Amino acid sequence: MSTIAIQPRTSRMISPVTILIYLILLGALIFTLIPIVFMFSASMMPSKDILKMPFRWIPRGFHWQNFAKAVAGNDGSYIFIRNFMNSMIVSGIVTLTTVILSAITGYGLAKFRFKGRNFVFLAIMATMMIPFEAIMIPLYMVATKFHLQNSYGGLTLPFLVNAFGVFMMRQYLLPFPDEFLDATRIDGAGELGIFWYVVLPNCAPAIATLSILTFRSQWDNLLWPLLIAQSEKMKTLPLYIVKFSAEKYTNEGAMMAVAVLASIPMLILFFTMSKYFVSGSAVFNSRKG
Amino acid sequence: MMKKALLVSLLIMSLALPLFASGAQEATGPVTITFWTHEDPNRTALEDRYIAEFQAANPDVTIERVTNSSKKMPELLLTAFAANEGPHIFNTQIEDGYAYIANGRVAPVNLGAAGFKSVKDLKASYVDGVLDAVSEDNNVYGLPLELTNWAPYLNKQIFRDAGLDPEKDYPKTWEDMVAVSQKIVSREGEIITRRGFDFRYPYYLVSMVPMVEQLGGKLVSDDGKTAIVGDEAWLKFLQFMADWGPNGLNLGSPTYKNGRKLFNSNNNDMGMAMSGLYQAGRIRADNPDFYNSGDWMVIPFPQFEDAVEDVASAYYGHFYMVNSQKADREQKVAWEFITYMLSHSEEYLTEVGLIQPTKALMSSETFANIPYADVFAADMAKGNIVYYAENSAKIQELIKEAVEGVMLSGIAPEKALASLKVKAQEVLDQE
Numbered sequence: 001m002s003t004i005a006i007q008p009r010t011s012r013m014i015s016p017v018t019i020l021i022y023l024i025l026l027g028a029l030i031f032t033l034i035p036i037v038f039m040f041s042a043s044m045m046p047s048k049d050i051l052k053m054p055f056r057w058i059p060r061g062f063h064w065q066n067f068a069k070a071v072a073g074n075d076g077s078y079i080f081i082r083n084f085m086n087s088m089i090v091s092g093i094v095t096l097t098t099v100i101l102s103a104i105t106g107y108g109l110a111k112f113r114f115k116g117r118n119f120v121f122l123a124i125m126a127t128m129m130i131p132f133e134a135i136m137i138p139l140y141m142v143a144t145k146f147h148l149q150n151s152y153g154g155l156t157l158p159f160l161v162n163a164f165g166v167f168m169m170r171q172y173l174l175p176f177p178d179e180f181l182d183a184t185r186i187d188g189a190g191e192l193g194i195f196w197y198v199v200l201p202n203c204a205p206a207i208a209t210l211s212i213l214t215f216r217s218q219w220d221n222l223l224w225p226l227l228i229a230q231s232e233k234m235k236t237l238p239l240y241i242v243k244f245s246a247e248k249y250t251n252e253g254a255m256m257a258v259a260v261l262a263s264i265p266m267l268i269l270f271f272t273m274s275k276y277f278v279s280g281s282a283v284f285n286s287r288k289g
Numbered sequence: 290m291m292k293k294a295l296l297v298s299l300l301i302m303s304l305a306l307p308l309f310a311s312g313a314q315e316a317t318g319p320v321t322i323t324f325w326t327h328e329d330p331n332r333t334a335l336e337d338r339y340i341a342e343f344q345a346a347n348p349d350v351t352i353e354r355v356t357n358s359s360k361k362m363p364e365l366l367l368t369a370f371a372a373n374e375g376p377h378i379f380n381t382q383i384e385d386g387y388a389y390i391a392n393g394r395v396a397p398v399n400l401g402a403a404g405f406k407s408v409k410d411l412k413a414s415y416v417d418g419v420l421d422a423v424s425e426d427n428n429v430y431g432l433p434l435e436l437t438n439w440a441p442y443l444n445k446q447i448f449r450d451a452g453l454d455p456e457k458d459y460p461k462t463w464e465d466m467v468a469v470s471q472k473i474v475s476r477e478g479e480i481i482t483r484r485g486f487d488f489r490y491p492y493y494l495v496s497m498v499p500m501v502e503q504l505g506g507k508l509v510s511d512d513g514k515t516a517i518v519g520d521e522a523w524l525k526f527l528q529f530m531a532d533w534g535p536n537g538l539n540l541g542s543p544t545y546k547n548g549r550k551l552f553n554s555n556n557n558d559m560g561m562a563m564s565g566l567y568q569a570g571r572i573r574a575d576n577p578d579f580y581n582s583g584d585w586m587v588i589p590f591p592q593f594e595d596a597v598e599d600v601a602s603a604y605y606g607h608f609y610m611v612n613s614q615k616a617d618r619e620q621k622v623a624w625e626f627i628t629y630m631l632s633h634s635e636e637y638l639t640e641v642g643l644i645q646p647t648k649a650l651m652s653s654e655t656f657a658n659i660p661y662a663d664v665f666a667a668d669m670a671k672g673n674i675v676y677y678a679e680n681s682a683k684i685q686e687l688i689k690e691a692v693e694g695v696m697l698s699g700i701a702p703e704k705a706l707a708s709l710k711v712k713a714q715e716v717l718d719q720e
Contacts, residue, residue, distance in 0.1 A: 047554075047575065048553075048554040048556065048575070048576070051550055051554055052554070052556055074330040075330065075333060075334070075337075136368060137368055137371045137372055140369070140371075140372045140374070141372040141373075144372060222361075223364075226357065226361055226364075227365060227368055227369070230323070230353075230355045231353075231355070232355075239357070242357075242358035242360070242361060243328045243356065243357075243358060245328070245358055245359075245360065246327070246328045246329050246358075246359070249571050250550075
């Protein structure tokens with residue numbers, strides 16, 4: 001049994017550069033957190049207090065009516081619950097398919113040699129250069145021709161896989177040892193079996209990172225659901241939030257309360273998967289084993 | 290082998306698409322009318338009831354009313370119409386809606402369905418001129434859901450605190466507005482904590498172009514060929530705004546919170562704010578104590594002392610329009626439903642604070658009994674419809690640039706005007 005010798009810590013002078021870096025980071029942290037703190041704080045205040053200058057960061061009490069209004073909605077229909085579920089379903093479906101399809105495609109592009117492999121990869125990458133607004137109208141036309149308005153199909157189909165996901169998974173799998181795959185083939189495993197039982201479990205950090213990024217982008221997606229979901233029952237949370245901004249009047253308190261409620265799933269997702277997410281930063285690092 | 294598998298997969302996927310699909314409307318039989326409008330809780334309650342009543346009277350008709358944020362409506366409508374999938378009925382501000390008329394995307398009012406013998410009869414039922422914005426080739430292409438003009442709402446308590454008598458000392462001129470605001474304004478250092486009045490900065494066409502018109506200037510010449518007419522008027526207006534702003538008398542600024550939003554709270558931070566008749570309903574909803582206190586009033590849109598024209602705030606409007614791409618029968622039903630809704634103009638006024646300027650409503654007792662409705666009506670008679678054209682949003686952006694330039698960046702009014710003239714002319718020439 002070996003013992004580990006613990007080195008006594010030596011006190012070191014913190015350099016001015018380090019202090020400066022920490023100060024910059026602290027500034028960036030405050031800058032990032034202010035809107036979030038404002039959202040939480042304002043969600044607990046009556047609208048009258050939200051508009052008061054200077055802004056009182058600590059609410060005088062908990063104005064629960066904001067949350068009641070947020071859940072009940074302008075018309076008291078409680079459609080919030082359905083819209084919340086829609087967001088969960090749409091984000092969940094898109095995340096699942098993006099991860100699986102991106103992993104399969106990324107694996108194919110990283111580990112299989114075939115004619116035109118680089119062209120296929122570049123063609124997929126080229127789609128990242130096209131802004132969504134440019135394809136929005138033709139996409140809407142296709143969706144309406146297939147009568148996909150007000151359906152989960154319409155909400156999810158355009159996003160089932162994305163180029164960034166393919167790129168990310170390919171980059172992650174490039175350094176994966178070929179010898180390991182060959183050994184598994186010699187043992188008699190089929191290609192799908194290799195992918196499912198060997199490759200996928202080794203991609204956990206990349207999958208977690210891609211999941212968070214995809215889920216978040218769908219959770220926040222406003223433009224496509226705005227076009228395709230015209231039924232109140234099929235709307236998603238971003239559409240529900242903007243309804244509190246009526247033409248002549250904005251209910252800031254209720255709007256902030258909905259924003260708080262809408263943030264909860266993202267916060268849970270981020271904090272439960274953050275350790276993988278951090279590891280995911282190594283996705284683009286070479287890690288030849 | 291792989292290719293075949295891929296093709297089969299794609300075929301299965303495309304065949305499976307209808308499984309995700311929602312049902313399409315039948316071409317015959319019962320008719321479904323889609324109706325896109327903007328979010329307004331009070332109006333929603335009203336129109337949901339009208340839908341129920343109309344459907345009960347017309348069992349083969351289903352009205353699907355969809356609300357969206359007003360900020361998103363223009364984008365939504367553009368996309369839907371580009372894909373030939375626009376709704377049967379929609380409403381939008383005339384500045385956005387005019388393009389649909391110009392491009393033939395909306396149908397003229399079905400006179401039979403709307404209960405009129407002729408276009409002349411239809412126009413005669415409304416206040417003179419209010420349908421001009423939706424009239425082309427002796428047809429009318431929309432009916433007003435609302436026409437709104439603005440006037441200053443005044444907090445009497447703040448006036449009294451400043452030693453002013455609101456009934457006597459309210460500002461009649463823009464010069465008065467400066468003097469009164471100087472008495473009311475409070476500051477912490479250079480930061481204003483209480484404003485006497487402030488403008489509705491994003492809406493330059495509605496509330497500021499009339500100020501220029503008072504001085505004899507124009508946004509566009511009568512023949513529509515020249516932008517920014519009357520240098521002297523524009524210079525005086527820009528100088529007034531420069532003096533108003535933080536580099537001048539520091540009475541207000543576009544950087545502060547919208548005054549209309551602060552007014553209802555009665556937090557001793559907004560003496561006067563510019564808004565429409567609908568604001569009274571919002572005060573009642575937001576702050577019933579303030580509403581019932583009688584500590585607020587509405588005053589006429591001020592004039593410049595040396596005004597050459599008696600002009601009040603412009604009025605802007607939302608018009609209900611009908612998609613011309615829909616079948617004739619559906620268009621007719623759509624107009625019947627719009628007519629049914631608009632037959633309740635008194636209810637729109639009392640419940641939502643929207644003015645549908647029919648002669649019948651404007652002369653009704655209901656209108657006369659709405660607090661300060663007379664002020665808005667008198668001002669509306671002195672105002673013009675807001676500038677509407679395909680370029681109106683761009684023109685408004687250029688005025689914003691000029692006003693914010695003189696107010697916030699210290700740009701000389703002459704320089705701001707020169708730049709505004711050149712850019713606005715370029716925009717106009719592109720039409």
